[in-house]
Amino acid sequence: xxxxxxxxxxxxxxxxxxxxxxxxxxxxxxxxxxxxxxxxxxxxxxxxxxxxxxxxxxxxxxxxxxxxxxxxxxxxxxxxxxxxxxxxxxxxxxxxxxxxxxxxxxxxxxxxxxxxxxxxxxxxxxxxxxxxxxxxxxxxxxxxxxxxxxxxxxxxxxxxxxxxxxxxxxxxxxxxxxxxxxxxxxxxxxxxxxxxxxxxxxxxxxxxxxxxxxxxxxxxxxxxxxxxxxxxxxxxxxxxxxxxxxxxxxxxxxxxxxxxxxxxxxxxxxxxxxxxxxxxxxxxxxxxxxxxxxxxxxxxxxxxxxxxxxxxxxxxxxxxxxxxxxxxxxxxxxxxxxxxxxxxxxxxxxxx
Amino acid sequence: xxxxxxxxxxxxxxxxxxxxxxxxxxxxxxxxxxxxxxxxxxxxxxxxxxxxxxxxxxxxxxxxxxxxxxxxxxxxxxxxxxxxxxxxxxxxxxxxxxxxxxxxxxxxxxxxxxxxxxxxxxxxxxxxxxxxxxxxxxxxxxxxxxxxxxxxxxxxxxxxxxxxxxxxxxxxxxxxxxxxxxxxxxxxxxxxxxxxxxxxxxxxxxxxxxxxxxxxxxxxxxxxxxxxxxxxxxxxxxxxxxxxxxxxxxxxxxxxxxxxxxxxxxxxx
Numbered sequence: 001x002x003x004x005x006x007x008x009x010x011x012x013x014x015x016x017x018x019x020x021x022x023x024x025x026x027x028x029x030x031x032x033x034x035x036x037x038x039x040x041x042x043x044x045x046x047x048x049x050x051x052x053x054x055x056x057x058x059x060x061x062x063x064x065x066x067x068x069x070x071x072x073x074x075x076x077x078x079x080x081x082x083x084x085x086x087x088x089x090x091x092x093x094x095x096x097x098x099x100x101x102x103x104x105x106x107x108x109x110x111x112x113x114x115x116x117x118x119x120x121x122x123x124x125x126x127x128x129x130x131x132x133x134x135x136x137x138x139x140x141x142x143x144x145x146x147x148x149x150x151x152x153x154x155x156x157x158x159x160x161x162x163x164x165x166x167x168x169x170x171x172x173x174x175x176x177x178x179x180x181x182x183x184x185x186x187x188x189x190x191x192x193x194x195x196x197x198x199x200x201x202x203x204x205x206x207x208x209x210x211x212x213x214x215x216x217x218x219x220x221x222x223x224x225x226x227x228x229x230x231x232x233x234x235x236x237x238x239x240x241x242x243x244x245x246x247x248x249x250x251x252x253x254x255x256x257x258x259x260x261x262x263x264x265x266x267x268x269x270x271x272x273x274x275x276x277x278x279x280x281x282x283x284x285x286x287x288x289x290x291x292x293x294x295x296x297x298x299x300x301x302x303x304x305x306x307x308x309x310x311x312x313x314x315x316x317x318x319x320x321x322x323x324x325x326x327x328x329x330x331x332x333x334x335x336x337x338x339x340x341x342x343x344x345x346x347x348x349x350x351x352x
Numbered sequence: 353x354x355x356x357x358x359x360x361x362x363x364x365x366x367x368x369x370x371x372x373x374x375x376x377x378x379x380x381x382x383x384x385x386x387x388x389x390x391x392x393x394x395x396x397x398x399x400x401x402x403x404x405x406x407x408x409x410x411x412x413x414x415x416x417x418x419x420x421x422x423x424x425x426x427x428x429x430x431x432x433x434x435x436x437x438x439x440x441x442x443x444x445x446x447x448x449x450x451x452x453x454x455x456x457x458x459x460x461x462x463x464x465x466x467x468x469x470x471x472x473x474x475x476x477x478x479x480x481x482x483x484x485x486x487x488x489x490x491x492x493x494x495x496x497x498x499x500x501x502x503x504x505x506x507x508x509x510x511x512x513x514x515x516x517x518x519x520x521x522x523x524x525x526x527x528x529x530x531x532x533x534x535x536x537x538x539x540x541x542x543x544x545x546x547x548x549x550x551x552x553x554x555x556x557x558x559x560x561x562x563x564x565x566x567x568x569x570x571x572x573x574x575x576x577x578x579x580x581x582x583x584x585x586x587x588x589x590x591x592x593x594x595x596x597x598x599x600x601x602x603x604x605x606x607x608x609x610x611x612x613x614x615x616x617x618x619x620x621x
Contacts, residue, residue, distance in 0.1 A: 195448035199512070202407040202440050203462050204432040217452035 034298065035221050041294025047287035055102040062095035066252055078272050085272035088264045096257050097276050103253035104235055104284070107169050111234035114173035116227040119180030124219070126181070127188025128211055141181045149175035153237060157246045168247060172234045180226030187222050191215050225295040232288040239281055254280050354385045354420060354519040354552060356406070356438060361415035363401050363576075375401045377576045378415070385519050385552040388543075390563035390584065392599065393573035399556045400443075402573075403524040406554070407440045436466045439513040443525040445505035449497035455482070455508050456493050462515040481511040485541060503534035507541065514545065520552040528558070539566055560600055564588050572596045 036045060054061060063083075064070075070082075070090035078085045084093040126137035149172075156171045157163050163171075191197060192215075200214045216223075241247045242255025243262070254277040261267070261274040363376040376398045383389055393399050404410040405417065408424065408431060417424050424434045442448035449458055459478040463469060469477045479489040485507040497505055506526060513521060523542060527535040543566055546553050557563050563570050563584065570587040572580040572595065580593045591597045 195442045195444055196450040198409055199440075199442055199448050199509075200450075200461075202409055202435060203512075203516070204435045204465055205461065214450055214453075218450070 035224060035295045036291070038294045038297060040290045040297070044287040044290030044292075044294065047283060048291070051101055051105060051284060051287070054098055055105045058098050058102055062092075062098040064092040064095040066096045066099040067091060068095070075270055075273075077270075084276050085270070087260060087273060093257070093273055093276060096252065097254065097280060100253040100257060100277070101280070103165070103251055104238060107165055107172070107238045107253070108231045108235045110166060110169035111172040111176065111237075112227050112231035114170060115177040115230040115234075116180060116223060118173065118177040119184055119226055119230075120216075120219075120223060122177070123181035123184025124188050124211060124215070127185040128192055128207075128215070138185060141178050141185070144175070144178035145182065147175060149233075149237065150240065153241060154244075154246050157241065162248055162250075165251065168238065168241070168251075169234070172237045173230070176230045176233050176237075180223075180230060183222055183226060184219060187219055188215065191218055221295055221299045225292055225299070228288050228292045228295070232285055232292075235281065235284055235288070254278075354437065355382055355418075356384075356520050356552065357382045357416075357418040357421075358402070358406070359416045359418060361402075361405060361412045361417065363398070363405065363410065364413045375576050376405075376412075379573075379576070379578055380415075381571060381578070381581070383520060383552045383554055386546075386550045387569070388546060388553040388555055388567040390567035390570045391554060391556045391573060392558065392560060392563050392570055394558055394599070396575075397573045398576040399558075399573055400524055401576075403440060403522050403554075403556055406438060406522050408435065432466075436516045437518050438520045438522065439516060439518040440522040440524060441506070441509050441513045441526045444529045445502055445509050446497075446529065448509050449505055451497055454494055454496055455500075458497075458508060458512050459515055462512060466516045468516055477515075481515055482508075484514070484545070485511045487511070501534075502530045503538060506530060506538050510538075510542065510545070514549070517549075518551070520554070521546075522554045522556070524556045525558070526555075527562070535562070542566070560588060572599065 036042070068091065070086060070092070072090070073082060073086045074090050075088055076082060076086045076090075082092050082094065084097065086092060087096075122137055122141060126134050126141065129137070152175055153171050157168065160167065197210060197214055200210050205214070238247070238253060239255030239258070242251070242253055243258045245259055247255070257277040258274055261270070261277075266273040357380075359380050361376055361379045362374065365373045365375055367373045379398075379402065381389065391399050391402065401410065405412050408417075408426070411426065419434060419437065425431050449455075456478060459481055460474055463474050463477055464471075478493065482489040482492055487504060487507050492500065492504065492508070497508070500508065506529075510526070521542075526542065527538050530538060539562055542553065542555075545551065553567075555563065555567050560570075567584050569581065570584045571578050572587065572593065574593075574595045580587055580591065580596045587596060588600065591600055
């Protein structure tokens with residue numbers, strides 16, 4: 001017979017048996033945290049971890065109670081006895097900072113969780129549905145996007161004599177979910193038409209299962225980033241509210257410290273009273289932003305490679321900001337420019 | 353014997369600012385089990401629209417889709433039963449598998465959804481499906497799509513389509529995204545599976561050469577209109593419509609290969 005079947009390389013090469021790498025529970029867990037595995041995220045997470053430890057171990061770390069008064073040491077600068085000095089009532093600033101961490105983190109987390117929950121619900125639904133339902137959810141998001149957050153929080157919070165932490169968090173969450181919903185809607189719209197979602201649909205999967213099992217895992221990074229963003233906004237919102245005195249002073253946090261400092265004319269002389277609280281807010285905000293940058297780079301690898309490319313080019317002595325693209329000859333690439341042979345020598349070399 | 357009939361189907365898309373776009377214009381054909389029909393046409397000719405209408409991912413603007421003479425339901429359990437009998441393999445194996453899930457998940461879902469086998473046999477069935485598409489079950493079952501090559505992924509996609517034991521299969525350019533070297537492997541596999549299970553296959557492609565080998569009948573689609581149809585060899589060798597001739601002129605020598613009686617693609621040595 002002169003006929004032979006086509007060589008089907010696929011059957012020989014594709015099926016080359018490789019060692020089956022069964023993913024363990026641990027490696028699978030590691031995979032879902034891959035977005036945090038970069039220097040920026042790790043730095044941010046370490047700082048967050050320190051704050052969390054301080055919040056949890058507050059009673060152990062703080063040398064005094066936050067409201068313990070030492071009437072023999074009023075408005076004292078930092079000393080061995082009071083590491084960050086004292087307030088006008090002789091309260092220890094360091095202890096207040098330590099105890100205040102708790103209030104800040106709890107409100108940040110609760111508000112973040114609530115806002116993210118609403119954002120996922122509204123954003124994914126708006127992205128998956130179409131027609132008037134999608135449009136109305138989108139309009140709702142836009143309305144919340146343009147509502148000025150702080151004034152609304154002030155109005156709502158001032159309706160209550162003694163708003164609880166959960167209420168404060170909820171109010172912050174109401175003003176903070178819209179941005180996440182917007183981003184999630186866009187991403188869901190792009191996922192909705194991917195083939196694997198179409199394939200699940202063609203298989204007869206139910207709507208909620210397509211959303212929960214096929215689409216949500218692919219949105220993890222964006223959900224995480226929107227969570228971190230809301231926590232940042234919540235921390236800033238809370239300290240602002242405390243600073244302007246909307247939140248009762250019994251709720252101790254960094255903003256309350258600033259409130260009392262401002263009330264008692266601490267600016268600018270009694271720096272130990274207001275600088276530590278301000279620094280803590282800044283550092284916590286930075287840590288959260290670092291985590292977010294890390295997630296961003298994970299979601300959009302081009303961001304990372306752009307940075308690496310720029311560094312690599314600077315190392316070679318090329319400028320990215322120069323208006324003209326530098327032309328490098330083969331000689332340049334082989335040897336540094338100053339070692340390039342003189343024209344006559346080059347000609348001589350050619351003649352040889 | 354299962355028959356799937358498309359009767360006078362048209363599909364219009366509303367394009368913003370440009371009025372209506374007619375993607376399919378009065379298309380009719382019948383696909384029966386055991387038969388392979390190739391649907392040939394260039395990009396934008398409406399091939400994929402037909403696939404979407406057959407899988408009910410889109411609805412026809414007018415006309416009917418009939419399975420065994422009955423109009424297919426648009427929702428509910430009836431639609432699900434229909435989808436169990438008519439399955440689709442997508443064009444791009446890099447996009448049609450969810451990057452987040454393992455191969456096991458991809459094959460388990462249709463098995464559980466359509467209750468093809470009892471719960472305790474699902475694992476065995478997944479393995480036998482992988483073996484049917486010539487993949488090593490142990491090496492692939494716990495992997496994720498990105499750990500497999502394009503050809504392997506398309507095999508997984510084929511296994512997923514076969515999991516619910518369909519009677520008809522729509523293959524939308526199943527090999528166009530694959531390396532030339534592994535295309536024939538996948539196509540031969542499809543042909544083998546078709547014979548094993550007496551599947552009816554609608555093979556959508558822009559490649560006349562493979563269309564000729566793997567199908568009994570060829571339909572040529574041009575701007576949403578079927579311009580030519582007939583037995584595979586007739587269409588290729590005695591093309592009537594000038595578009596078919598142009599398509600033939602553009603394809604890399606469809607006369608070079610011959611089909612042997614087993615239906616496998618072969619070449620002279």
